[in-house]
Amino acid sequence: MPARAKPGAGTASAASTPGAPPLxxxxxxxxxxxxxxxxxxxxxxxxxxxxxxxxxxxxxxxxGTLYRYFPSKVHLLVAVMQDQLEHMHGTLRRxxxxxxxxxxxxxxxxxxxxxxxxxxxxxxxxxxxALTFADRSVSPExxxxxxxxxxIILDAMGLEDPAPEQLRAVRVVEHTWHSALIAWLSGRAxxxxxxxxIETACRLIDxxxxxxxxxxxx
Amino acid sequence: MPARAKPGAGTASAASTPGAPPLxxxxxxxxxxxxxxxxxxxxxxxxxxxxxxxxxxxxxxxxGTLYRYFPSKVHLLVAVMQDQLEHMHGTLRRxxxxxxxxxxxxxxxxxxxxxxxxxxxxxxxxxxxALTFADRSVSPExxxxxxxxxxIILDAMGLEDPAPEQLRAVRVVEHTWHSALIAWLSGRAxxxxxxxxIETACRLIDxxxxxxxxxxxx
DNA sequence: CGCTAATCTAGAACAAGTTTCAGACTTGAT
DNA sequence: ATCAAGTCTGAAACTTGTTCTAGATTAGCG
Numbered sequence: 477m478p479a480r481a482k483p484g485a486g487t488a489s490a491a492s493t494p495g496a497p498p499l500x501x502x503x504x505x506x507x508x509x510x511x512x513x514x515x516x517x518x519x520x521x522x523x524x525x526x527x528x529x530x531x532x533x534x535x536x537x538x539x540g541t542l543y544r545y546f547p548s549k550v551h552l553l554v555a556v557m558q559d560q561l562e563h564m565h566g567t568l569r570r571x572x573x574x575x576x577x578x579x580x581x582x583x584x585x586x587x588x589x590x591x592x593x594x595x596x597x598x599x600x601x602x603x604x605x606a607l608t609f610a611d612r613s614v615s616p617e618x619x620x621x622x623x624x625x626x627x628i629i630l631d632a633m634g635l636e637d638p639a640p641e642q643l644r645a646v647r648v649v650e651h652t653w654h655s656a657l658i659a660w661l662s663g664r665a666x667x668x669x670x671x672x673x674i675e676t677a678c679r680l681i682d683x684x685x686x687x688x689x690x691x692x693x694x
Numbered sequence: 695m696p697a698r699a700k701p702g703a704g705t706a707s708a709a710s711t712p713g714a715p716p717l718x719x720x721x722x723x724x725x726x727x728x729x730x731x732x733x734x735x736x737x738x739x740x741x742x743x744x745x746x747x748x749x750x751x752x753x754x755x756x757x758g759t760l761y762r763y764f765p766s767k768v769h770l771l772v773a774v775m776q777d778q779l780e781h782m783h784g785t786l787r788r789x790x791x792x793x794x795x796x797x798x799x800x801x802x803x804x805x806x807x808x809x810x811x812x813x814x815x816x817x818x819x820x821x822x823x824a825l826t827f828a829d830r831s832v833s834p835e836x837x838x839x840x841x842x843x844x845x846i847i848l849d850a851m852g853l854e855d856p857a858p859e860q861l862r863a864v865r866v867v868e869h870t871w872h873s874a875l876i877a878w879l880s881g882r883a884x885x886x887x888x889x890x891x892i893e894t895a896c897r898l899i900d901x902x903x904x905x906x907x908x909x910x911x912x
Numbered sequence: 913c914g915c916t917a918a919t920c921t922a923g924a925a926c927a928a929g930t931t932t933c934a935g936a937c938t939t940g941a942t
Numbered sequence: 943a944t945c946a947a948g949t950c951t952g953a954a955a956c957t958t959g960t961t962c963t964a965g966a967t968t969a970g971c972g
Binding site for chain 1: 741828830833836862863865866868869872874876877880882890891894895897898901
Binding site for chain 1: 928
């Protein structure tokens with residue numbers, strides 16, 4: 477593999493992967509077109525409707541080029557998710573939940589995110605299927621999505637520096653969110669059920685640091 | 695679709711799907727061979743190594759027949775998981791954890807299951823990838839896997855009739871288990887991390903019913 | 913036994929993700 | 943302006959999941 481450098485090298489949307497070489501304007505534009513076309517196709521038929529040939533055609537790019545920017549369909553859809561998450565994080569930041577405890581704010585935030593996904597269930601399906609189907613070769617990108625999710629939750633908690641126990645609780649909340657989402661998308665859980673699950677998991681947050689100091693060490 | 699009845703109609707291993715027509719001996723044997731061959735292939739290269747043509751050849755069955763028994767690769771691997779889970783449930787039942795609180799017993803049980811999966815990481819990868827990639831058409835089978843998991847956890851708790859709040863906690867534990875497993879399989883979480891996550895989630899179990907009776911209604 | 917319906921087999925065919933390649937186009941440096 | 947290196951295009955090829963078909967086999971039944 478001599479000169480197989482990728483333009484996007486993962487995800488480099490201006491503020492994501494600093495380790496990647498900068499893209500020319502046309503390249504940036506191509507990348508945008510690809511992501512937009514993918515999201516559009518996903519918004520219709522979901523994961524299966526995002527067909528690489530169609531994405532390529534729809535974004536006026538050769539198939540080979542598409543693969544150079546995103547080395548697989550899963551990479552592509554995870555990048556779409558990354559993009560959407562950034563958008564959502566921005567939105568959530570603008571109007572943060574006011575609620576009572578940290579747990580309530582987190583639950584409220586996640587349910588808001590959830591309702592946003594509900595509005596485009598097919599797109600959500602495509603992104604989440606990609607995310608969970610991702611194998612090791614997509615780990616870095618999946619990890620970025622995960623970090624962004626953590627950031628959203630921490631923002632909702634509104635704490636400057638959360639205790640280690642709270643970070644543990646956040647991880648469980650994230651697992652729950654992720655898995656509940658999958659169950660909902662495949663029709664095995666109702667929205668009400670998702671809400672209950674999230675609220676239950678969120679209880680761990682308040683449990684672990686009511687005031688801000690706790691005696692029982694980690 | 696005139697006479698497109700399936701022999702296995704989902705999963706009918708003698709004690710799984712009672713709604714299915716009984717299989718002749720040879721059919722039962724074929725089904726076994728298929729599951730065995732799949733597990734063997736999965737044990738080597740994981741999900742990708744389970745190739746339908748190879749499974750068919752390896753279990754001395756025509757490709758068409760394979761598809762008649764399992765309508766897709768995902769169905770097939772979910773059935774494998776079901777099979778393995780039953781096995782594990784039996785094993786766990788034989789030597790249930792003795793530990794202190796319900797939460798501790800559940801955590802212990804799940805970590806045991808986890809170590810079992812560690813012994814065949816590729817097989818685990820194949821099964822879990824299939825499980826999470828499953829779309830709506832596989833919901834019934836996935837649901838069965840989910841119910842079996844719940845049963846394992848409830849067994850570990852050792853309670854006759856758990857309170858509604860405890861059932862909620864169990865759901866979160868299950869979500870956490872599932873999602874942590876995925877993170878581990880894709881190399882994004884260490885075993886230590888998985889243990890912490892599970893233990894954290896398990897705390898919800900003890901929280902919700904210390905003695906056995908609680909005043910605060912659902 | 914002999915019939916009929918269902919099942920199984922072998923193999924071709926099809927679909928969509930991925931790879932490859934020759935040639936045209938861009939870009940950056942001189 | 944010109945050259946080299948890298949990039950993009952269009953099209954074909956390859957891989958693997960899935961479907962289809964025609965004929966052989968099996969199972970149940972009179």
